[in-house]
Amino acid sequence: MYNLTGLIPYTNYTVSIIPYNYNMSGPARQELQLTAESIPGLISDLIQTNTTLTEIDITWNPPTIPNGIITVYEIRYRESTSTGPYNITNTTNTYYSIVGLIPNTSYTIGVRAYTSIGPGEWTNQSFSTDEIAKISNFTVIHLNSTSVQVNWLPIPGASYYTIYYNSVYDDSMNVSNETNQSIISGLYSCLSYSFEMSMTVEINGNYYEGPRTEPTEDVPTVNPSTYTSTYTMTSPTSTPSGVFSDEFTNISTLYVCPPLLGLSLFINIIFVCVMIGMCCKKKKIAYNVNATGTIRPIKLKKNPVHNYAVIE
Known part of the structure; x- marks a missing residue:
């Protein structure tokens, strides 16, 4: 063998x-x-x-x-x-x-x-499975100081869309798959927001979110609301009779952002008034005309009781 x-x-x-x-x-x-x-x-x-x-x-x-x-x-x-x-x-x-x-x-x-x-x-x-499609033609349009409009190109097979927006706080909202635009309101003025968007699909009862997409155009800053206060008074004038005049001209514009953290409107009104008082200060001047027609200033003394000027 x-x-x-x-x-x-x-x-x-x-x-x-x-x-x-x-x-x-x-x-x-x-x-x-x-x-x-x-x-x-x-x-x-x-x-x-x-x-x-x-x-x-x-x-x-x-x-x-x-x-x-x-x-x-x-x-x-x-x-x-x-x-x-x-x-x-x-x-x-x-x-x-x-x-x-x-x-x-x-x-x-x-x-x-x-x-x-x-x-x-x-x-x-x-090997890898396919990636969930990204949102395309994603744009953000500024509407007013607290609202923007979001537009995008619909994607077949989407269960819903999610819009993410961030400034001080992170927030998001889900949008139906039957639309291609949405309005986001209730934003804070004076703040710059970043936006992202994604699509979610449903497969066998499970939901899978795709990658987030940023807008294809620059996102405008939400413009602050502006409160304008204008005060107009006449310039000091002289009169032949020597009558006292305390009118003056002062125009002041004040820009104030609305409350960002829930401050009441009343507090903001007080703040506006304080700022106006700081910007505008009255000046009191009296004039008299003598017999020769010469205009001369008159020394004034304020009466603390009656709050009016007395000519000495």
Whole structure:
């Protein structure tokens, strides 16, 4: 008995046996022998052929060295960032569609072949599902000191849209998928807001939000409300009769932002009045005309009781 080693599994070999003696050789005897199966080699050319938000289609080629009859292919997959167990499935084809996946997610996918002896080694690749579409033609139009209008291009398949806006506080609002514009009101004046927008899709009862998009145009600052106070008085004049006149001209414009943190309107009115008092200060001047027609100033003294000027 003699053992031949180093042979390839599941391969036909022709074995010849020739007997010899001292004088001559006998007739040769040949036999065709098939070596036993072994575990298969690696599959090759594992590629992604198509993707959607929740599906990845893959194909591959059988092992170059099958080492037997390939009975089945085993497929495993999980999220690339996961350390948990793989999802396992199998097929007798050299293609497969993995469904029920999460949008915009990378998956590690492995395939290996089986013979009657057992499985071969895994061939692994990373593939990703499609990304949820970004909002396009996203613009913000200033309407008034506390409102803006948001416009965008509708996307088929959206469950709803979300608009994010931020200044002092973060806030957001959901908008129906049946419209392509919305008005955001109740904003604070005097503040600059940043805006972002995203789309959410519903898949098998689960909701997945896509990436946020900034407006395609510059977002205008919400203009402050302006309170204007104007006070007009006549310039000092002289009269032949020497009558006292304390009128004067003063025009003052004051810009005040409305309350940002819930201050009452009453407090702001008081603030306006104080500012006006600081800006406008009365000056009292009296004039008299003597017999020669010369105008001369008259020294005044204020009566603290009656609050009027007395000519000395």
